[in-house]
Amino acid sequence: MTEPGTEPGSEPGAEPGTGPSGRVSEDFTEQLLGRPLELRRRDVSRGAEVSLLSARKFWHALGFPVVDTDDELFTAADQRALAAVAGIVRDGLLDEQVALAMTRAFARSADRLAGWQSQLIAEAVEEHMSAALAEEGDDDEHETRSVPSVETATETARRLAELTDRLEPLLVYAWRRHLSATVARMLADADPESYGMTKMRSVGFADLVSFTALVRRLSERDLARLVSRFEALSADVITAHGGRLIKTVGDEVLFTTVGAAPAAAIALDLVDTMTQDDVLPAVRCGMARGPIISRLGDVFGTTVNRASRLTAVAQAGTVLVDATMARELASLSGFELTGQRRRILRGVGPVTPSLLRRAATTGRRQAPSPTVPDPSQRAGSRSDA
Template sequence: MSDFMSTAHLARNTVMRPVWKLIGGAPTMTMREMAEQLGVEIEVVDRFWTSCGFPKADPDTYMFTEQDAQAIKEWNQEVGEGALARNTVTSLLRAQSYMADRLVLWQLEAIVADFQERMQLDDTSARLVVLDEIDQYIELLQSQLGYAWRRQMAYLLLNTNREVEMRDAKAAVSDSYPLDRCMGFVDMVAYTRRSSTMSGAALADLVQSFEMACRDVITTRGGRVVKTLGDAVLFVADDLLVAADIVCAMVDFLNSRPEILPVRASLVHGRVVSRSGDIFGPPVNLASRLVDIAPRGQILMDATSAKQLRELDREGLFTVKQAETADLQGLGEVEAWQLTRGKTDGASKPLIRRTILEILPTAAKE
């Protein structure tokens, strides 16, 4: 018990320096005092705080700084001025906080794992070292986040502009599912059974290796990762040929990696709606059901998407052939088609259409 208490005391003393650096110093206000200073109801401050994903705070506990007050003031002004609807401003706050929560967890765990490996430390010792040294990395992590956000937003704006330019009149009035997307799932086979027999470290390494490999293939070949689900990844692309290239490359690459479980995949083209960074619609459900019935190492498509791919593929880069008709839950009987590569030289040549690097020089000249 004494060893535990000394470790806990050491951790608490160690962590206060970076914590105060991050939140703008030692807390000087309660929630009630901050509300009075800002001239707002305490419910406004509470709404902001809980929208950030934090537990409800005692209104009379000293836990806020001037930095918190400034953030709440800016948020409340945005709501009051009406440039965006209140629900939209709050939604953006939730989105930023949700992504920040995932990001800082990813960053911290990556540094802990690094210290464990390089210094040959146990988990507790590695975390104590991180707590002691994390303030050395704060500025770098913040600046890299700002850079990544600016570049990602620029890339998304250019892609959105291109999509709008290419829409026809019929698509413009189809608001229920306005986005034309090609989406695919890649799923590790027998993940549940195998994961139950693995150590925590081995399972974490498996999931990380799978996710990083998928992200690398998807992004370098012109797609975007929508979400990861531990043993599965959902991606989208704007072009069916590009999407087919991505999913074939992923299955080939992942099945060549002995440290990753065998995979299977699906690919569907259709119209979806996007909310909160995710996509929804019948094609997403169809892709999810198809990957569930795909045999190990195979890629399944629905008949409509397979026909569209065959019509677009004038160079014979891909082959589609009828696989089976399956009764899928909630969808009824669906005719599945198997996708494979056609010409072998296509595997090493990404089929990215227009990238941001091609668009920017033209925009600069204009």
């Protein structure tokens, strides 16, 4: 949904189509929205049978600022979306506060998704342009830019406009699949015979060692490729063992599993995968097992904090686990645990970690690795999943 004054390429309150970015965005706005901009804000509110105040709440929940203008900047899809949320409230399926919270959840996820996918396309376009310039012996501009050029941005917009209708069914499909998996986990957690009154998880962190030095050494472009490579490899390893990737924050990934063994396999595979990679530095992992709190797609609590602090004290290429995790893994074949000295972890307190290794006689199931570019090479010679 597009809010007045916030079309792609414009600043809130700016006249649509003014300036170079405005002229460019005009060509793609209606294509990306899939409908013509033919409705005013009052038309949308009237058609959805809601007040302007309720409409404002909806726009805010979607993450758009309200700009008081009566230009034709809305589409029939905006009206249908507002009517759908209003109908859910009228039918008593959700109250207004919960309906707006659900809308915010969609909006935050969609905003990150749109940015992520646009960047992927822009990088692919930039890669192609850099390769062409490298053949001509002139790629300095594309190597040093930290933001896309007008040519790159325009081509990215064109490709996204062409792909939108084909990708939309995938978005709905992925949401339904993940919703089904989430409900299944919730039902399992609700079974008192499983874990009692708490949600028990194995929580793991993995972060790149010496990342600060890489930030100083690599260009922004190559650094972005390195982070993308780390995220792609980590995601493949985590999902291969049935884990859940909670979030990635630059040089760090956070994951959870229901059991202890899958988490241990993930951590060890992450260490091995990054060690064998010619581009990425080594990683270190910290894991803890215990109750967690899930909120807004993230996880919180003492267990999460303990895993994070253990990661911070782990050596490069090693995995440290807390006592609870160690006890569960001790009874399983395939793992070796070595007790470490007692530590006082900031914000956590005393912890006696164990060093986790793969048993010498145990084979390793290699997680599939995506094909990703090598940021240490120049664009012309480079052979995010």
